[in-house]
Amino acid sequence: MTVVDPPEQSAGSRAASRSERVAGWRVGVLASPAAPVYGALIGIFILSWIVVTIKGGEFLTVPNIVNMLQRSVALGIVAVGQTVVILLGSLDLSVAQLISLASLLTATTMDGKEANVVPAIALVLALGVGVGLVNGLIITKLRVNAFIATLGTALVISGFIQNRWDGPAQGVTNSFSQDLGYTRFGVIPLSFFLLAVIVVVVWFILRNTRFGYRIYAVGGSEDVSKLSGLRTHRAIIAGHVLCSLTAVITGLFLASRLGAGTPTVGTDGGYDLESIAAVVLGGTALTGGRGGVIGTIGGVFILAVLDNTFNQLELNAFLKDVVRGIIIIAAVAVYARRQEKKA
Amino acid sequence: MSTENVAAPGFGSDTGDRGRRFLRSLMSTGTIFVLLLILWVWITILNPTFAEPGPFLAYLKRSAPLVILAAGAYFVLVSGNFDLSVGSLVTVIVVVAARLIDGDPSNTWPVIILLLLIGVVVGFVNGFISTVLRVPSFITTLGMLLILNGAVFLWTGGAPRGALADNFRSIGRQGINGIPWIEQLPWSVILLFVIGGASVLLMRSDFGRQLIATGDNERAARLSGVRVDRVRIMAFVLSGTLAAVAGILLAGFGGVSAQVGQGLEFDAITACVLGGVVLGGGRGSVVAAMAGALTLEALFTWLNLQGISGALEDTVQGVIIIAAVSFASYRLRGAR
Numbered sequence: 001m002t003v004v005d006p007p008e009q010s011a012g013s014r015a016a017s018r019s020e021r022v023a024g025w026r027v028g029v030l031a032s033p034a035a036p037v038y039g040a041l042i043g044i045f046i047l048s049w050i051v052v053t054i055k056g057g058e059f060l061t062v063p064n065i066v067n068m069l070q071r072s073v074a075l076g077i078v079a080v081g082q083t084v085v086i087l088l089g090s091l092d093l094s095v096a097q098l099i100s101l102a103s104l105l106t107a108t109t110m111d112g113k114e115a116n117v118v119p120a121i122a123l124v125l126a127l128g129v130g131v132g133l134v135n136g137l138i139i140t141k142l143r144v145n146a147f148i149a150t151l152g153t154a155l156v157i158s159g160f161i162q163n164r165w166d167g168p169a170q171g172v173t174n175s176f177s178q179d180l181g182y183t184r185f186g187v188i189p190l191s192f193f194l195l196a197v198i199v200v201v202v203w204f205i206l207r208n209t210r211f212g213y214r215i216y217a218v219g220g221s222e223d224v225s226k227l228s229g230l231r232t233h234r235a236i237i238a239g240h241v242l243c244s245l246t247a248v249i250t251g252l253f254l255a256s257r258l259g260a261g262t263p264t265v266g267t268d269g270g271y272d273l274e275s276i277a278a279v280v281l282g283g284t285a286l287t288g289g290r291g292g293v294i295g296t297i298g299g300v301f302i303l304a305v306l307d308n309t310f311n312q313l314e315l316n317a318f319l320k321d322v323v324r325g326i327i328i329i330a331a332v333a334v335y336a337r338r339q340e341k342k343a
Numbered sequence: 344m345s346t347e348n349v350a351a352p353g354f355g356s357d358t359g360d361r362g363r364r365f366l367r368s369l370m371s372t373g374t375i376f377v378l379l380l381i382l383w384v385w386i387t388i389l390n391p392t393f394a395e396p397g398p399f400l401a402y403l404k405r406s407a408p409l410v411i412l413a414a415g416a417y418f419v420l421v422s423g424n425f426d427l428s429v430g431s432l433v434t435v436i437v438v439v440a441a442r443l444i445d446g447d448p449s450n451t452w453p454v455i456i457l458l459l460l461i462g463v464v465v466g467f468v469n470g471f472i473s474t475v476l477r478v479p480s481f482i483t484t485l486g487m488l489l490i491l492n493g494a495v496f497l498w499t500g501g502a503p504r505g506a507l508a509d510n511f512r513s514i515g516r517q518g519i520n521g522i523p524w525i526e527q528l529p530w531s532v533i534l535l536f537v538i539g540g541a542s543v544l545l546m547r548s549d550f551g552r553q554l555i556a557t558g559d560n561e562r563a564a565r566l567s568g569v570r571v572d573r574v575r576i577m578a579f580v581l582s583g584t585l586a587a588v589a590g591i592l593l594a595g596f597g598g599v600s601a602q603v604g605q606g607l608e609f610d611a612i613t614a615c616v617l618g619g620v621v622l623g624g625g626r627g628s629v630v631a632a633m634a635g636a637l638t639l640e641a642l643f644t645w646l647n648l649q650g651i652s653g654a655l656e657d658t659v660q661g662v663i664i665i666a667a668v669s670f671a672s673y674r675l676r677g678a679r
Contacts, residue, residue, distance in 0.1 A: 156662060
């Protein structure tokens with residue numbers, strides 16, 4: 001099992017003794033780029049717990065933990081996709097509009113009929129594949145910078161939404177809404193398992209498949225990858241398809257949570273910039289080639305805990321933005337210092 | 344190669360080695376001027392009055408804030424960074440101006456100085472965090488966007504308050520009257536040309552060369568003695584200051600609203616990329632970036648004339664931006 005692990009562990013794994021292997025594992029965990037993220041998460045969690053308790057609130061209650069997990073799901077799913085494109089050295093600013101469109105499409109296609117649930121899901125997933133393909137093709141074949149290309153598709157989708165829908169669209173069936181949006185096992189909501197499955201799948205792809213290695217290679221240096229014979233365009237297009245897929249799944253989930261599709265659900269949540277912030281908070285380099293989904297999920301949890309704490313403290317909405325901005329900058333500054341020390 | 348560039352008005356009158364170099368640099372990013380000219384001609388065909396001095400000046404006046412923002416965005420982009428905070432900075436400028444002036448004309452000049460100072464300080468903080476603290480500028484300025492938006496409405500209690508004095512508004516609205524043929528030369532157009540000229544001179548000075556060198560190859564620039572961090576901080580300061588200027592103009596144009604700066608950061612970056620500025624730094628000219636802003640504004644005018652319904656406007660704009668940028672990058676590849 002340790003054969004696939006990074007080189008710093010392989011020395012330890014050759015020695016047979018169990019204690020050494022455990023020690024090696026521990027070093028591996030601490031050395032992983034995701035370690036400071038979870039350190040920060042634990043720190044913020046404890047700090048929030050103390051502050052909320054002092055203020056007379058309840059932090060570690062079942063509804064509150066459920067709330068935090070629920071909040072993580074929507075941002076978490078799309079942030080996983082965003083991680084993939086950022087690892088590629090690209091980025092996707094169209095996810096927020098795509099999430100809105102997916103939620104609207106879910107509602108109108110279901111149209112209140114049980115029989116339409118599966119076709120609706122299929123259609124929305126197809127939408128994701130389509131938008132991802134378009135993004136990828138514009139970036140690779142038309143050579144438009146990803147920032148501008150996805151900003152352009154965001155505008156295109158936004159115009160389409162405004163042209164077709166004036167307000168929220170009804171039609172999400174009750175059972176779909178109840179099943180995906182509100183079922184839970186103990187403290188863990190069903191939707192959280194959806195997030196977990198997506199994280200595991202993408203983590204597996206990144207760590208153990210050729211496609212995953214290619215993503216890191218292309219993100220590290222596109223020129224070098226191309227010269228080594230990689231079909232970089234394919235990797236970039238596939239990465240964007242994956243990212244758009246996660247965005248539409250987020251749209252499906254939000255439609256189930258709200259019981260309707262809304263034209264502004266994606267932009268109100270700020271999922272475009274927020275997902276990028278989560279990825280960077282999770283220790284992934286914006287220039288590509290370094291990082292992973294495990295860190296991103298840590299970043300998402302940090303944002304969810306903060307959000308929850310602000311709500312518990314009944315902080316002014318504007319003050320919330322200020323504090324969030326400061327924390328995002330401060331956290332990334334701390335990582336940057338750590339990396340500098342290592343180098 | 345691209346002979347169409349000669350048609351771009353006002354350039355090429357410069358002589359000698361410097362003039363030739365300038366012309367050559369113009370040609371390498373010349374696509375934008377062709378595009379701009381095509382749009383101007385097309386708009387004139389649709390609406391012949393556009394080419395008359397009055398309406399054309401009105402178009403330049405309308406474009407001034409975006410052109411100024413594009414110049415600011417150019418400095419930051421070419422040094423290899425992003426500035427996503429300019430849109431919210433414009434909102435801050437407008438809202439702060441309204442609250443502090445509160446309708447009293449005697450407050451105008453002190454407040455303008457304060458507003459420019461806010462621009463300088465925000466730019467400096469962005470630059471300091473992005474260079475000395477090594478936070479990627481995308482995140483720094485994204486955080487700054489949240490902070491500025493939150494802080495200004497925390498201060499005013501959720502909605503803009505106060506009012507602007509008339510003499511403050513006149514900067515964006517009025518101009519020098521009584522000039523023959525064009526009747527009125529708006530202040531914003533004068534500012535546009537002053538800032539445009541200053542930016543070109545700045546990019547030809549040592550600072551400009553160091554800025555491009557930094558964006559092109561940070562390590563090489565550092566090893567050749569460029570104070571990389573200082574140059575980059577200066578770029579952010581310029582961007583912040585120019586955003587403050589654009590905010591002052593925009594406050595004169597429209598009313599005081601919480602949405603005044605929304606999306607301007609993306610418009611400014613789009614304008615630069617249209618002009619052939621490469622995200623990641625080191626390539627592109629400031630003239631082309633400003634021409635990109637003029638093109639974007641002409642595009643908005645064109646969309647209006649085509650009578651495209653408000654809802655689909657975004658869609659058309661998105662398609663055209665992608666098409667224009669891919670066209671520009673195609674030409675750029677061809678030229679190399």
